[in-house]
Amino acid sequence: xxxxxxxxxxxxxxxxxxxxxxxxxxxxxxxxxxxxxxxxxxxxxxxxxxxxxxxxxxxxxxxxxxxxxxxxxxxxxxxxxxxxxxxxxxxxxxxxxxxxxxxxxxxxxxxxxxxxxxxxxxxxxxxxxxxxxxx
Amino acid sequence: xxxxxxxxxxxxxxxxxxxxxxxxxxxxxxxxxxxxxxxxxxxxxxxxxxxxxxxxxxxxxxxxxxxxxxxxxxxxxxxxxxxxxxxxxxxxxxxxxxxxxxxxxxxxxxxxxxxxxxxxxxxxxxxxxxxxxxxxxxxxxxxxxxxxxxxxxxxxxxxxxxxxxxxxxxxxxxxxxxxxxxxxxxxxxxxxxxxxxxxxxxxxxxxxxxxxxxxxxxxxxxxxxxxxxxxxxxxxxxxxxxxxxxxxxxxxxxxxxxxxxxxxxxxxxxxxxxxxxxxxxxxxx
Numbered sequence: 001x002x003x004x005x006x007x008x009x010x011x012x013x014x015x016x017x018x019x020x021x022x023x024x025x026x027x028x029x030x031x032x033x034x035x036x037x038x039x040x041x042x043x044x045x046x047x048x049x050x051x052x053x054x055x056x057x058x059x060x061x062x063x064x065x066x067x068x069x070x071x072x073x074x075x076x077x078x079x080x081x082x083x084x085x086x087x088x089x090x091x092x093x094x095x096x097x098x099x100x101x102x103x104x105x106x107x108x109x110x111x112x113x114x115x116x117x118x119x120x121x122x123x124x125x126x127x128x129x130x131x132x133x134x135x
Numbered sequence: 136x137x138x139x140x141x142x143x144x145x146x147x148x149x150x151x152x153x154x155x156x157x158x159x160x161x162x163x164x165x166x167x168x169x170x171x172x173x174x175x176x177x178x179x180x181x182x183x184x185x186x187x188x189x190x191x192x193x194x195x196x197x198x199x200x201x202x203x204x205x206x207x208x209x210x211x212x213x214x215x216x217x218x219x220x221x222x223x224x225x226x227x228x229x230x231x232x233x234x235x236x237x238x239x240x241x242x243x244x245x246x247x248x249x250x251x252x253x254x255x256x257x258x259x260x261x262x263x264x265x266x267x268x269x270x271x272x273x274x275x276x277x278x279x280x281x282x283x284x285x286x287x288x289x290x291x292x293x294x295x296x297x298x299x300x301x302x303x304x305x306x307x308x309x310x311x312x313x314x315x316x317x318x319x320x321x322x323x324x325x326x327x328x329x330x331x332x333x334x335x336x337x338x339x340x341x342x343x344x345x346x347x348x349x350x351x352x353x354x355x356x357x358x359x360x361x362x363x364x365x366x367x368x369x370x371x372x373x374x375x376x377x378x379x380x381x382x383x384x385x386x387x388x389x390x391x392x393x394x395x396x397x398x399x400x401x402x403x404x405x406x407x408x409x410x411x412x413x414x415x416x417x418x419x420x
Contacts, residue, residue: 090309093364097305100367103282118293120301 009046019129021059031057034122039115044077074111082106087131144188151238153231161209162202166194170244173201174252178331179322180208186401221333225342247271261348264356269415272360276373277344289329296324299331306394308365319398353383363392
């Protein structure tokens with residue numbers, strides 16, 4: 001049986017979808033910075049997973065309701081409070097960065113981490129977009 | 136035509152022998168008075184202290200001197216570097232600082248170091264405290280838990296400068312001005328291949344100082360530890376734990392600052408460091 005989605009999880013997923021992919025693809029400099037990234041990235045927010053298809057810095061697809069099994073290159077999985085705190089403006093100390101969250105056990109990075117690490121600032125900036133409202 | 140605004144910083148090179156290796160070391164300085172030797176973070180260089188060296192509130196009473204460790208900034212590695220893997224050790228770091236201070240004939244300087252510079256300040260306090268007027272550790276602790284695999288910093292399929300900067304970007308406080316945030320990160324993008332990783336050998340492997348800092352006499356050489364609240368690498372808790380074992384060590388947790396206080400937000404940092412420098416100066420008057 002699928003886990004029940006809480007209202008806070010729904011709200012976080014809505015914030016994610018409001019920012020990604022539209023604000024990535026609309027930012028020509030951000031797209032340029034990610035121009036050498038071609039990978040499928042699983043982003044998990046609590047119990048909800050999304051698949052981001054990065055292609056040349058653009059997000060070609062942001063897919064929910066993933067089939068099982070669903071292949072991906074790398075995954076960024078965070079607890080609800082990880083994303084909730086990361087997207088506060090300003091975020092609290094120790095909750096303000098993907099690796100701060102990883103260090104405290106609220107986030108994990110899995111799979112083939114080469115594309116993730118080779119484009120780390122780009123990925124960080126993409127996944128932190130929901131911190132601020134759209135411009 | 137407008138005249139160029141010339142800053143008071145003067146840069147020079149000097150030869151310093153470190154453990155038998157002649158090293159050509161680049162250093163910058165500004166101001167007059169009590170020598171204040173500044174130690175940059177791992178994988179970076181002395182530019183981190185440029186704001187301090189242009190602050191008349193500091194340079195009125197202090198001769199601020201910041202040098203690039205060998206392998207960093209404008210200091211070349213020692214001859215033969217191409218045949219070895221760079222690894223900073225506690226011994227080499229201590230002797231580099233002492234040799235530099237000796238070469239400049241500094242009389243009981245104050246040493247202020249950040250990150251790895253903060254760690255080595257603890258070792259200086261422990262083993263060589265009588266040589267210094269006071270010691271200041273920024274983002275300093277006897278140990279801190281690693282938070283990533285340092286092998287990512289030096290490999291063929293990841294750009295070293297970009298990944299170094301991207302990793303440490305999270306250590307800059309969100310409130311720090313973008314101009315200073317990105318200037319701080321630029322230094323990490325410019326580091327030599329494997330140099331940040333080699334510095335972390337000291338930080339993570341060679342210099343676990345837990346239980347090894349006995350005998351520090353803060354009455355003779357005051358020790359100040361200041362850590363930014365957004366530093367999740369050397370956390371305020373790491374600094375407080377370290378200070379708990381050193382009688383007389385003074386700790387300040389700096390609000391809205393991260394791992395690079397002097398370069399990521401110089402205005403906020405000066406509000407914390409000026410009282411410390413005033414206290415040191417008045418104690419010696």
